Amino acid sequence: MKPRHKRMVLILAALAVLGVAAMLVLNAFRSNLVFFYTPTQIANGEAPHNKPFRIGGLVKTGTLHRDGVTAYFTVTDTSKDTIVKYTGILPDLFREGRGVVAEGRIGDDGQFTASEVLAKHDENYMPPEAKSAVDQAQQAMKTLKP
C-alpha cells in the first residue's frame, strides 16, 4: 500500500470510528441517564424500585404543609404529581413554585420519603422589582386569556 493510500484509509477509519461513537452516544442520550427523575417518569414506572433515587420538579403551589418537623409537599412537572415527605430542615431557597431535587425512596405505602432535599434554582437572575413586574405581566397574560 502506498503511503498516500494508507493515509486515506486511516482518515476514513477515523471518521468511521467517530461516527460509530457519536451514534452510541446519541443512543445513550435517548435512554435514561439522569441525575433525577421527573414525576411523569415515576408514574410511568421508569424510576428505580426498592432503591433510593432522586426526584426533581417544581414544588406545587399551596401543597406545602408541616406536621411538627415533618414537611409534606407535592412535586410536579405540570403533568404528573408526586407527594414527598421529609423530616428535617428545608434549604433557604425552598419555596412553593420553585425547583427542587429530593433524594429518597418510595416506601411500601407508595409515598416518596426523602432523606435529603436540595433546592434547584434556575439561571435567571434579576432584582425583586423586575421579578414582580415579570410575575405581574404573566398574571395579566393569564387573565387576558379566555
Added chain:
Amino acid sequence: MLSVTQLTCQRGERVLFEGLNFELPEAQWLHVCGANGCGKTSLLRILTGLAEPVSGTISWNGTAIGEKREVFHEDLLYLGHQGALKEELTPLENLTLSLGMEGYTRGPKDVAEALHQFGLRGREHLPVRFLSAGQRRRVLLTRLLLRPARLWILDEPFTALDVHAVAFLTEKISAHLETQGTVVLTSHQPLTLAHGQAITL
C-alpha cells in the same frame, strides 16, 4: 548512500556537536571516534531516527529518513548499548521473537545454526540470565547473520568479546562491505578494515 548535512546535537543545555557533514557511499564504513561522553551514541541514535537532531538532515539513498520510515527501517539494523535480550528467555527464543517483530520468520534450525557460528553451541536452550556478558553480546550480534539489512549501525560492537569473536565479527563486517553494505560503528579499538573513513567528534 547515507548522507548527513549540517547536523547539530544538543543534550540538555550542552551542544555536543555542530554542523556535522559526511557522506557514506555503499561498500564503505565509518568509524565514529571520540572520548567518552562526546556524543557518539547520540549521533548513532540520531542516524537511526530514534532521536531528533536540533537541526540538520539525514538522508538514506536520497530520501530523508523520517519521510519513508518503514522503507528506511527495512534497510537498517541497529545494535545499541543495551542488549534487548530478555533474561528469562533462551537465546533461541529471544532471537526468534525479535526477528518476528521485524517481520522475518526463521526456523529454529537457522537460528541455532547462526548461534553455533558465533560460538554458542550448547547454549541455545539456556535462559539468557545464565550467560556471561560476552556470551550475551554474541547472542545479540547473531542478529547480523539472521536479519538482512544494508545499513548496519553498531554501537560498541566489540565490547566484552574475546579475540576469536572480535576476529569473527571483523570478518563478518568486511563480508558485509563486500556485498555493497554500509556500516557505521563506534569502537575504542583500532580496526583493520579497508574502505573506511573516520570522524572524530
Added chain:
Amino acid sequence: MSAFFVPFKQSVQRDLLLAARHKTELITALFFFVIVVNLLPLGVGPDPELLRKIAPGILWIGALLATLLGMQRMFAPDHADGTLEQMALSPQSFTVLVAGKITAHWLVAGVPVVLMAPLLGLQFDLSARSLWVLTLSLLLGTPVLSLIGSVGAALTLGVRGGGVLLSLLILPLYIPALIFGAGAVEADLAGLSIEGHMSLLAALAVLSAFFGPWVTTFALRIALE
C-alpha cells in the same frame, strides 16, 4: 491486512510468553482484586442490603486498581533493556506492535478480572442477571482501562516516581469508564434499562481502541528520544 495481523499476533504472543514466565505477576493482579473486594465488606459491615448497593462500585474500583497495578510494567522492562528501541526501528508499524502489547496487557490483567468478577459478585448476593451485566460491563470497560492506561504508562516511562505519577494522570481519565460501568450494574439492580450506560461504555471502548495505540506510540517516541 496481513501487514496488520502478522506483527500484531507476533507482539501479543511475545508478551504472553513473557507473562507465562512471570506467573507471579499474573496472579498478583487477580489476588489483589480478590483481596480489595473482600476487604471492603469487612470495613463497612455485613449488612446484605448495603453490600448489594455498593457491590457495583466496589467490584469496578477493584477491577480498576487491579489493572492499574501492572500498568507501569507494560513498557518499562522493554524500555530498560532496549527492546522498545528495536520495536521502534522495526520495518513493521510501531503502532501495530504497541497495539499488540496493549492487547497482551488486557489478556493478562483484564480478562482474569472479568472472569473472576461474577464469582465475587456472588459474595455480594447479586442476582444472576446483574452478574451478567457486571461481566458484560467489565468486558467492555477493561479494554478501555488498558488503552487509556497505556498512554499514561508511555508518558511516565523512565520518569522518577513514575508509578505514583501514572495513577495521578490516569485515574481522572478512568472516571467516565467507572461511572458508566458501575452505573450499568446499578441501573440493572434498580430494575432499569442498561442500554444508556452500555452505549456510552461502548463509545468509550471504540474511541480508545482506535486512538489509544496511536497516542501511546506518539508518547513512546518522545520517551525514546
Added chain:
Amino acid sequence: MNAPLINWYKFSSPATFYPLAAKLIPWFTAATILLAAVGLWISFFVAPTDAQQGEGYRIIFVHVAASWMSMFIYCVMAFWSAMCLSFNARLSGMMASALAPTGAMFAFLSLLTGSLWGKPMWGAWWVWDARLTSQLILFFLYLGFIALQSAIDDPRRADKAGAILSLVGVINVPIIYFSVQWWNTLHQGASVSMTKSPSMAQTMLWGMLIMALAFWAYSITMALLRVRCIILEREMTNEWVKKNALE
C-alpha cells in the same frame, strides 16, 4: 517585497519574546487592577439583590468568571500544546506550562466558590452531578499536567509529554460546558450563552463580564511573568540571556 504586518516568527523566539513580555506586563497588570476594582464595585454595590437568592447570589461574580477562565485556559493550553507538537516551537511549550498553574487555581476557585454557594442555596456543599464531577476532573487534569512536567528533567520531553496529556484531556472541556444541557443536573443552566439573550439583569451581567475580563487580564499577566521565568531558566547558557536579561 510585501512585508507582513507583524512578523510572527520573530516573536516565536524566546529571545525576542522575553523583552516583549516585559513591555506587556505593566499594561496587563494595570488592566487587571482597574477591571477588578470596577468589577468588584459593581458586584457589591451596584448590582441589585436577586429576587430568588437575595444577597447570596453575589458569589456568582467570582464563581462564573473563575469557571469560564478554568475552561478557557485549558483550551488555550491545548492550543499551545498542539502548536508545540506540530511545529516543534519551544515558546509554545513554555506558554502551555506557564498557563497551567493559573488554570489550576481558577478550577479550584470555581469548585470552592461553587460549594460555598451550593450550601446556602441548594442545601449541599457538594453533589455528584455531571457539571460538578467534570469540573473536578478538570482540576485533576491540571494537577496531572503540572506533576508530569515537573517530574521530567529534560525540558523538551516535558513539553511534549505535557502537550499529549493536555490534548487527551481537552475532550473534557465540552463535556463540562454542555453537561447542564445534556443531563438534567442540579446545577442550573448557563445564564449567558451564544444562542440566546442572557437571562439576567443588565447590571449583573456587566458585573460578571467585567470580572471575567479582570480574571482574563490577570491570567495573561501571570502567564507572561511565568513564561519569562521559564525562558530564563531554560536559556541560562545562551549568550543573549547573559548579555541582556541578567544585567
